[in-house]
Every structure is written in C-alpha cells, then in structure tokens.
Amino acid sequence: MKPEPLEPSAPRRRTQIAGFMVHVLTASGAALALLALLAATEGRWAAMFAWLGLALVVDGLDGPLARGLDVGHTLPRWSGDTLDFVVDILTYVFVPAYALAVSDILPPAVATPLALLVVVTSVLYFADRCMKSSDNYFLGFPAVWNAVVFYLFLLRPPPVVAAVVVVLLALMTFVPWPFVHPFRVVERRAVNLAIVGLWAVLAVWALVRDLSPGSVTLTALSVIALYLLGAGLLRRHPSPLA
Secondary structure, three states, X not given: OOXXXXXXXXXXXXXXXXXXXXXHHHHHHHHHHHHHHHHHHOXXXXXXXXXXXXXXXXXXXXXXXXXXXXXXXXXXXXXXXXXXXXXXXXXXXXXXXXXXXXXXXXXXXXHHHHHHHHHHHHHHHHOOOOOEEOOOOEEOOXXXXXXXXXXXXXXXXXXXXXXXXXXXXXXXXXXXXXXXXXXXXXXXXXXXXXXXXXXXXXXXXXXXXXXXXXXXXXXXXHHHHHHHXXXXXXXXOOXXXX
C-alpha cells in the first residue's frame, strides 16, 4: 500500500481550494446577518429582509456545492455542518428576534421576553439530533423566524395576535409536526420548488414595495404560507426518525 504523499497533488489542491471557497460562501451569511442587523437598528425593515433574503440564497446554494465537491471528505479540518448552524442561528433566528424586540410588532411589555423565547427555543431546536425524519421532513417548527417575522411585518396583525403566533410557533418547536423541507423532501419536490420560486418572486416584489405590496400579493403569500405549514400532513408514508 503506497503511503500518501506529504504534499497533495495539484488536482486535489484545486479541489480543496474550491471546497474552502464553499465554506467562505457559507460564512458570508454571517456578514449578511450583520448587514441585516445594522439595517434593523436603523428601522430599515425592507433592507433588513433583503439582506436576510440574500442569506437564504446563500443557504440554498452552499449545500449542493458542498455535496458536489465532497467537502466533508476533501477538507475535513472545517465542519460545514457547524458553520451552517452558526450562520443559520444568526440569519434565521437572532436578527429576526432582534426585530421582534425593538419594533412595534409585539406588545411592548412582552416584546423582549418573547424575543428571548424565540432565541432559546431555536437554539435548542438546532441542537436536536432528531430534528429531521429519515425522509427529510423537519419534526417540529424548524425555527424559520426570518419568514415568520417577514409575514408579521407584511400582515401587521394586532400586537396581541402576533404575540400569540410567536408563542404557538415557539411551542411547536417541541411538537413532532412534520414541516416540509422543499429542497430535500422527495415527495412533490417539483411542486414544492415551484411554490418556493413563486414565493421568492412575490417576496422580492413585497420588498421593492417597502413591505406594502397590495392585497393580491399578500393573499398569494398567505396561501403559500398555509400550504407550507400543512404540506407535511400530505406525506404518503411517514418515516421514523433518521
């Protein structure tokens, strides 16, 4: 058996560089989170959601790239999973929780406590080794608070109603309700991807209109949200935990 050379070959080195650039792409989500936070501190909510939206694009791209380059094998020094979790906490949870705490979406008396509830329950969820079923459905609300807060800013329900929504979803973190992962779940993947694509177009329009896109767009976005909330109930053959 030949010993491995001390210096990697040129093709392997190129693969390692490409893999590291994927990690850099993932880490750029943290920079986008900071830009979103800076926008939030100035009350520029549409800009905040625009930066978080770009972070979503990065989150959708880095996984397939990492798997395609087999980054876990070719560049084992850095943990892509850990990096992804850190960035997700910032973009999916921390910045949206800050927005809940400092905006007028929630009643002032409970805004900070509910933002803290969001952060704590979400961190616990990300540490759950059983957060997904073997068929890639999330089990429990998957802490996508960026989307929840986006809808709260769009729909502007009474603050008490918004508070109830936040509490219910935080509790749903620990309930094994199946939530669809539109990219990883095989069942109805084409339909789910088409719906997510439509959602992205409508969301961009809402941002262009400074979160006032009109009743037709709001209705369409609301229908899509209801579908994504209930899509897990359409599973044909529920699978056990992974």
